[in-house]
Amino acid sequence: MKLNTRINGKEYCLEIKPNAMLIDVLRQAGFKGVKFGCGEGSCGACAVMINGRPRNSCITLAGAAEGVEILTVEGLGNPEKPHVLQQAFVDSGSTQCGYCNPGSLIAAKALLDSNPNPTAEDVKDALDGNLCRCTGYVKRIDAVLQAAEASKKTRKSTRGKK
Amino acid sequence: MAKTLKKETSKKAAPAAKVAAAPSISPIPESPLVFERPDKFNQVNHSLTKVDSMGLVCAQQKYVADLDMQGLLHIKVLGSPHAHAVIKSIDVKEAEKIPGVVAVFTYKDVPRVVRTTAGQGFPEPSPYDTCLLDSKVRFVGDRVAVVAAETPEAAAEACTKIKVQYQVLKAVFDPERARDKDAPVIHDEKDCRVPIPIFYDPKHNHCSHVETAVGDVKKGFKQADYVLEKTYYPHYAQHCPIEPHICMAYLDENDRLVLRTSTQVPFHARRITAQTLGIPVKKIRVIKPRIGGGFGTKQEVLLEDVCGLVTLKTRRPCIWALTRAEEFMAARTRHPMVITIQSGVKKNGAITAISMRIISNTGAYGSHALTVLSNCGSKVLPLYRAENIEFIGDTVYTNLPVGGAYRGYGATQAAFAMECQMDEMAEAIGMDPIKFRQLNHIKEGESSPIFKALGEGREGVDMAIGSCGLSKCITEGMKRIDWAKKYGKPGTGSKRRGLGMCCLMQGSSIPEIDMGAVFIKMNEDGSFNMLLGATDLGTGSDTVLAQIAAETIGCKLEEMIVYSSDTDMTPFDVGAYASSTTYLTGGAVINCAKKVREQIEAVAASMMGEDMKNVTIENGVCYGKGRKNKVTFGQVCNYAMYEHKQFQIGAIGSHISHASPPPFSAHFAEVEVDTETGEVKLLKYVAGVDCGTAINPQLADGQTQGACMNGISFALTEEYIFDENGRMLNPNFGNYKIWSTKDMPELETFLVPTYEKTGPYGAKSVSEISINGALPAIGNAIKNAVGVRITRPPFTAEKVLTAMKELVKPAKAAAKEPKAKAGVSKAAKPAKPAVKAEKPAKATAKKATVAGKKKK
CATH class of the missing domain: 3.10.20.30 (Beta-grasp domain)
Incomplete structure (x- = not known):
């Protein structure tokens, strides 16, 4: 079909x-x-x-x-033009074997789309379905929070220009 | 400092070829004993970006399955439904008729070659007890037949059409019964053997035996004020890499077999596949692309033989990917153990004797049976000073899933027993458990006789501790968990809080056995290709090793282009295991990069008309005396390539380690136990690690956090549940719970820098040690909160509640009995461990609550 x-x-x-x-x-x-x-x-x-x-x-x-x-x-993005979440995953050291990253990034993107100002608890809720055996999750939660912060700044600065 | 040529060769080691008298200048390189300490670090000890991370988050990095291949066959292996059976007959005719099925193989179609899948150096310290396909099955999930088909569906359907008549044999599941006279013999085949001269008695399901003694434990127990004995039962676990095992095979343009595989050991995989298939090593190329985690299970050479067989027989490419259920049942596991510790302690806190007796369950095959067992002693017993130590270990076969290498490698199991025992001893003498450890733990400059006594299938290597940051790990961790304020204050009400801690050590590589090698060549823009045999399976070793290279050569990390693990392209490396890559291959990188740097200096000197000894290098630029002249790396390479006395600037470097310096760590746990339900909630977890110089602190921290979380979920929820026929009932993430974000405690990790002069830029290992902490730290915290010692993890609500109920019963009964009976065997006795010796302690804590016998 x-x-x-x-x-x-x-x-x-x-x-x-x-x-x-x-x-x-x-x-x-x-x-x-x-x-x-x-x-x-x-x-x-x-x-x-x-x-x-x-x-x-x-x-x-x-x-x-x-x-x-x-x-x-x-x-989401590519190495030349990564999404803010991808960049945050890289910067925070959230990537070890990287196998779970694509799924986690998708879950994080869905979170930020619906909730641009998440708390750490919101991030834990949103990423709970994405198992990772390498990182212990700490850096990944930081990454999503950092990405949210970075997106906020971008939004503010674009608004400022208008 | 150069090492002398004299090298100890163990009597027990396999016979080596006779070595001719060494010429005065030997072409055989010497590995340095120590590495120079630079004035400052430019590239190492900085949290630089992991070299493959952007490619990983953008899905540009390719894993095994991410290569499209025309005409790919899909493999499915029929697993045994029985734990122990002989295949009386096997009929594949119906299976072959399924549309799309290309080939079906049984034991009748392959030559019988016994070998081990353990993926270790040659000759392996594991028994040759496994065939590609056999006429006997020894655990539920063991291989029965291989199907290759055009689609995964056809392969799966064909497996259901294979008619097998089994003669079901009696099975043995209890490791403590495996050597009984009436136990069924699991390896009754005539050809199983060990390739090195060590103990092996398969007729009694007795896979390995290790015994060593220092001093006189009997004397030690006599000197003790208290002698305590307890048996601990660390449990089965699976590594759960998110990418299950996977291997792809195809024939290249020269008709060689290419294996693109999720392996931690590409060179061992090549050797073992050649051995199994009876083809020369030169006919095989093993490529390790990106790997989705391993943690030890991908040290096992599990899929390559089958894929190689299918491709050689069908002349078509094929792929075999394990399902999650197969990963649980038929890949490898952590060896479960029965560990009995008897220890003697004086009132002043001196440990007079330690006896550790272990029965390790290797399941149906003896993969890593001996070495995991030895590691229980060698990575745990040296941590505390004791003059009298005894270690007696036995590994047995059972009809259960197969043990293998798993992060921690025996130290996880033994540290659980030892560190719980440390708390029991401290309690017996009424000393704070931290003070007790501080009094006894090994310090810089000290050695332990265990280092020499316990090696890997042969004698170990004597060494003194060159760096130890354990004291700092303890004091800093105490602050972070608020030990002084919170310890021993469970509170009132239905929820009680408790603190627990433990100290840990591991090793860094297998000394005088492991070797790693590196090749570096220079490009005309001043960049370098670095080809590594070392296997980055997500650990970040590509990055760490590139940082070491950049530091040594004098350029930035960005100038290093790393390519790792391809047996055709890269030099040899033992692979990613035994906490070795940073320490061992890092040494090879320095040896190699120094040669490259010398060549650059020589060319630069010639270009500038300077004396080579006056050339300095900084950030990719060579300077002459007084910095008057300078040439860039790019100019140097162009000159060497095109202008004068042309040659390729490049070198190869190898390294073997002469020591295995332990990293040290202290872990702390705060729990809340619900006394009504038995549920344990982990509130906070703190881990401090001394890994020498962290080459990349962010990555070292990531290793620590990941290992902690794995250990925590192992301690609290991960559990193999078997039915009475040895079948695992929960081979899925729904019922085998590994922790996710919502389960997380507050997790704090920190690094305590020390400098280990035998390691590259002061580095020791970091990846394994922190998986060992959660079992004892949480176990001790539960004891601290509600007074029960759980010796059979995981610490589920059911077990805690049951133990608490039992605690109330005998505590009442014990009040009537004389105190001396509280559960201790005589010092000299325990030839067989007291199996069900879980004597509960009294609830009131503090005063002589341990099952101990006061002797004086």
Whole structure:
């Protein structure tokens, strides 16, 4: 069957099997930032944003993504122009093996979109579904708070210019 | 200081080729004993950005599965449903008929080669007891057959169509029963053996034995005012890298087998795969791309043999990715143990004797069986001064999941026992547990006979402690946890608070055994390619080693282009294990970078018409005498490449370590225990670490935080639950709980700088030590809060509540009995550990509450 969907702002028409999982379809389409960790929706490595909300793509049927807007970590930024969250993850030392980073960044992006001024508790709530075995989470929570702070400054300065 | 050529070779070591008399100038390089200390650090000891981090957060870095390959076959391995069985017959005809199935392999289709999957140096100190495929299965999940198919679905379906007739055998699950006369023999095959001359008795499920004694423990116990004995049961655990094991195989343009694999040990993986498949090493290339965490489980060479087999037989590329359930059941685990400690202590706080007896459960195969066991002694016993020490360890086979290397590597298990015992001793003599440790812990300049007594399958290496920041870790940690104010004040009401702490040590590399090598070449813009055999599996070793190189050569980190771990491209390195990379390969980087720097100085001197000894280097620029002349690195390289006496500026450097200096650490936990439910809430956790010079403090801190969290979740929630047939019932993150952000306590970590002169720029290891702290620190905090000593972790609500209920019962009964009976065996007796010797202490704390016997 055909799947019509928007991924990172671009229209895609993908040939899929009816029982295909979104994680496999996205990876086959080249979005390797979507990682396999558990296959049952409990580690968050495969998280992508669907219509603005973080979803584990390993337990999402690809067919359910018909007509939706998907954001993967590739759509967030690149080394030349990283997203403020990606830069914060780098600066704070939140990256060790990095395998859980794409999913965590998506969860963090979803948080900041809905709550630009999160507390540390808000960050812990939002990232709880993204397991990390390397870092102990401390630096990652700092990173999201730093990114929120940096975004605020950017917003203020752009408002100031207007 | 140069090391003399004389090097001790152990009698027990494997026979080496006869060495000819060394010529006066040997082409064999000498590894320095100590490294020079610079006046100041420019690149190391700075928290510079991890070299691969931007690529990782933008998903540009590629892991094993991120390479698209045409015609890729998918592998599925049929796992055994039985813990112990012989395959009477196996029929794959129906499986082969499934559309898309390309090949099915059973033990009948592969040559029988016994070897170990442990991924250690050669010859390995682990038994050769594992085959690619065997006619016998020894644990639930053991390999039965391999299917390769066009799709994962076809491979999975084919596995269900393989008809296997098993003759189910009696299984043994209790490590304390594994050597009984009527226990089934798990390795009854004739060809299992150990490749080095060490104890091995598979006919009695007895995989390894280590025994050493210093002084006379019997005498020591006689000198003691109190002799205490307790048995501790550190439990099974899995590493849970978020990327499960994965390997891809293909044939390259020269028909060589390429293995792109999630390994910590690319060179060992190449050697062991060649051995298993019966092909020469030269036919194999192992590539380690980015790895999604390992923590020891990816030291195991687990997938490469099967992938190699499929690709060689089908001539097609293939991939095998473990599912999470397979990762839990059929990858590797932390060896669970039964550890009995008997210790003698005087009222003044002197430890007169320590006896540590261990039964380690290696499961169905003996991977790391001996070395994890030895490490229990060698990384724990030297921490405290005691004249009389005895260590007797046995590893046994059972029909349970296989043990392996896991961060901490035995020290985790033994530190739990030892550090709980330290609190018990302190309590017996009525001394503050911190004061008791401060009185006894090893200090700079001191040594321990254990260093020499316990090596890895052979004698260890004697050494004195060159750097020890433990005292500072303790005092600073006490402040941060507010020990003086909070200790011993559980409060009233249903929720009681408690503090606990522990001290730790580990090692840095395996001395006189491990080797790492590095190659550096210069480019015409003044940058350098650094090719490393060392394996960055997320630890940041690429960055740390590049910082060391930049420091030595005299340039910025940005000028180092790092490429690590590809057996065709990079020089040898043992790989990422034994807390070795920074300490060991860091030494190789210095040895290599010094040669490169000398070449740069020589070319610069010639360009400037200066004497080489007057050339100084700063930030990529060479200066002549009085800084009148200067040439940039780029100019130097261009000159060497194109202008005069052309040559490639570059060098190779190796290093072996001559010592294994311990990092030290003190951990502190504050808990709140709900006396109505038994639930333990970890409020705050503090860890201070002395890792010598932190080459990259931010990364060292990250290692510490990650290790602490792993240890904490191991202590409180992680648990293997088996049914009566040895099948793990909870092989998923839903039921095997590893901690996430909402579970976090307040976590504070700090580094205590010292300078270890045998390490590169003063560095020691940092990655493993901090996983060892949570079990004892939290265990001691629970004891402090509610008076119960839990010896069978994890510390679940159920166990705490049960222990608290039992505490009330015997406390009442004990009031009627004479005190001397409170649970101690005589000093000389315990040939077999007192198995269920969990005698609860009294609730009232402070006064002689421990199961101890006052002797004088």
